[in-house]
Amino acid sequence: MSKAVRLDRLLANMGYGSRREIEQMARAGWIVLDGQRVEKTDQRIAVDPSLSARMTVRGDPLDPPPGLTLMLHKPLGVTCSHKETGELVYGLLPARWRMREPALSTIGRLDKETSGLLLLTDDGALLHRVISPRSHVPKRYLATLDRPLTGDETAVFAAGTLLLEGEDKPLAPAILEVLGEREAALTVTEGRYHQVRRMFAAVGNHVTALHRERIGALALPDDLAPGAWRVMDTNAIALVFAG
Numbered sequence: 001m002s003k004a005v006r007l008d009r010l011l012a013n014m015g016y017g018s019r020r021e022i023e024q025m026a027r028a029g030w031i032v033l034d035g036q037r038v039e040k041t042d043q044r045i046a047v048d049p050s051l052s053a054r055m056t057v058r059g060d061p062l063d064p065p066p067g068l069t070l071m072l073h074k075p076l077g078v079t080c081s082h083k084e085t086g087e088l089v090y091g092l093l094p095a096r097w098r099m100r101e102p103a104l105s106t107i108g109r110l111d112k113e114t115s116g117l118l119l120l121t122d123d124g125a126l127l128h129r130v131i132s133p134r135s136h137v138p139k140r141y142l143a144t145l146d147r148p149l150t151g152d153e154t155a156v157f158a159a160g161t162l163l164l165e166g167e168d169k170p171l172a173p174a175i176l177e178v179l180g181e182r183e184a185a186l187t188v189t190e191g192r193y194h195q196v197r198r199m200f201a202a203v204g205n206h207v208t209a210l211h212r213e214r215i216g217a218l219a220l221p222d223d224l225a226p227g228a229w230r231v232m233d234t235n236a237i238a239l240v241f242a243g
Contacts, residue, residue, distance in 0.1 A: 007031075008041035014063055015099035025057070032056045049233075063094070064231055066102065069121040071218070071236070075226035080109040080118065089118065092227050107131060108191050116141075116212030117220040119232075119240070130215075130240060136172075136189045137216050138243045141196050144209035145182040153203050154178070157186070164198045171199070185213075216243030 008019040011031075016022060023041050025031055031038040033045070033055045045051070047065045055062040070093075074080070078087045082103075089106060090098055097104060100122060107119040107130045121127050130137055153176050156162055160173040171192070177185040186196055197207045213220050218239040224230060 004044040004046050006041070007033075007038065007043055007045050010045070010047060010065070011041075011057070013101040014065070015096035016057060030058045063096065066100075066122055068100075068104065069119065069123060069126065069232045069237055070104070070229045071220070071224070071232055072118045072120060072229040073220060073224045073226050074110050074115055074118040076113060076115050078227075079112050080106045086112075089120070093120075093229065110212060111194060111197075114210040114212065115226065116210075117215055117218070118212075119215065120229075126237070131191060133190065135241070137240060138187050138189050138214075139191070139212060140185055140187045140214040142179075142211045142213055143184050143186055143196060143200065143207050145184065145200060146206035146208050147204075148181045149178055149184060149205070150203075153184070153200075153205075156203055157199060162199065162202060164192065164195070164202060167192075171195075174199070214243070216240040218243075 008022040011017070011022045012019050017025070019041070022031075026038050026041045029037045031041070047067075049065070049067070051065050052062045072089065072092065074089060078089050078092070080089050082088070082090060090104070093104070102122040102124070104120045104122050105127060107121055107127050110116065110118055119130065129135055157171075157174040157176045160170060162171045163169075164171065172189050174189070175187040177187075179185055186199070188195060188199075192198070196210060200207050216239055218236060221230070
């Protein structure tokens, strides 16, 4: 069932302005719902994905309403943070989206020097479901290494006994696929700090490039360029849990 909220509250929470500004926009005829100009912004409307096709603001389709989940092709040099200095992933999104409430947050993080598939959502329940250790969502990374693989890494990573430096709990088994002398795909089901880089360091190697290509059964689309994003529908979200 769709949740009904006041129109002025909805648009304010989506970053379109204060409630007073929303009221002024309505008086100017800039808010149109189902082909009719909105006159009363205190009316309650059902919030569901179809609203973006039914409403325009200043002549443009309404931004996706709350319940928004995105896939983003994170480029190198961009940080998954709201507060750190430098270029942030949130700066790749429309400016108004940075004022949304609830706020968009990354589902997990990729470090500054890792590229690839990144998910963002304002759905707290979905975020926690994806990152929960109980979900065992697999994540597949492509790694380029500083030194040739020795041939022992596949068994070491699959054993479920590998300890990372400074930790006392072994890693869950991980799947290594050798792609070349210095290239490999690694699938993990945990999300420990810098996990993939630290795993290769534990076997005496160093990751020189890292790219996440898949979360669950959801693959990074070939036509999604670095820095680009795409709104996910329920089918795409289901793929995250289908791996």
